[in-house]
Amino acid sequence: MSVQVCARCQTTTRQPVVVAIEHSASAGAGTAYACPDCAPTFPRQRDPFDASLLAHHRPAERGR
Numbered sequence: 001m002s003v004q005v006c007a008r009c010q011t012t013t014r015q016p017v018v019v020a021i022e023h024s025a026s027a028g029a030g031t032a033y034a035c036p037d038c039a040p041t042f043p044r045q046r047d048p049f050d051a052s053l054l055a056h057h058r059p060a061e062r063g064r
């Protein structure tokens, strides 16, 4: 995994957390990363990697 710079504390982290995704990015990389410590301080956005949201809306599977 690549090293990213935290968007808040400007510290390099080996475990970057996606905190924002710019859809209108024309320069290619429009993703903002944060270190695990700063990630909770960012406002919640639509995170495609947050499986917990899907699990919340997903109806419980009852057997087969």
Ligand SMILES: [Zn+2]
Pocket: 006, 007, 008, 009, 010, 011, 034, 035, 036, 037, 038, 039
């Ligand atoms: Zn940080």
